[in-house]
Amino acid sequence: MAREISKKTIKDQWRRKIMEISGENVYKCMQCGTCTASCPMNCDVDAPPRAVMALIQFGQAEALDHLNTPWVCASCHMCDVRCTRGIDIPRVMEALRQIKLRENVDHVEPSNLQPEEVVDLPTIAMVAGMRKFTS
Ligand code: SF4
Ligand code: SF4
Incomplete structure (x- = not known):
């Protein structure tokens, strides 16, 4: 699906909050896709971990809002032990869940x-x- 990447759609504060809560630098992701290839939940998620990282990098909070990926993620760590950039992706997923839960909806x-x-x-x-x- 085409996405508009502009100052209008980039949610910088949201992106910073994810990095603050997770302690991970999402800019390190180079979109190699190793996490997606390793993820046992890949068939059940709306978007694979690689795509989630890309959406965060581009501050696409609204696009990520309706994806089930952070909730389906089993925190199995298959992705982060193989990540070519050493990113702890389950911590990023947890940050996404925390941000959502804090909305208290x-x-x-x-x-x-x-x-x-x-x-x-x-x-x-x-x-x-x-x-x-x-x-
Ligand atoms: S921790 Fe989550 S995203 Fe990573 S491989 Fe496991 S299920 Fe997939
Ligand atoms: S394995 Fe790491 S560097 Fe590669 S796409 Fe996934 S998060 Fe990005």
């Missing part, structure tokens, strides 16, 4: 649930759904 809207669903729903699952699956 509920994923589940209780008023949209059907009564028959509420009857069968364990309360704790509903509470967890409102916070844990924030995305």
Whole structure:
């Protein structure tokens, strides 16, 4: 998909925050794709780790917002042990999750649930759904 890379779409503060939380320098990524080739979750993610790194480099916060990659990532470290630039990619994924969770947006809207669903729903699952699956 074509993306507009301009001052209008680059979210520099978001990019800095990712580097601050993760402690990783995303600019070191040279897009070799070794992480993607190593990732066991590659078939289940919307965008592979290499593409996530590219989106961060270009400050594409909105493009990354709806991707499931940070949430599907199993933190298995296959990518970072093989990364040609020594980047700890799982830490970057964790930073993306942290930033999203800090928005404190509920994923589940209780008023949209059907009564028959509420009857069968364990309360704790509903509470967890409102916070844990924030995305
Ligand atoms: S840590 Fe995440 S991104 Fe890296 S290889 Fe494992 S599942 Fe893929
Ligand atoms: S392996 Fe490292 S340098 Fe290569 S694309 Fe992935 S993050 Fe970038």
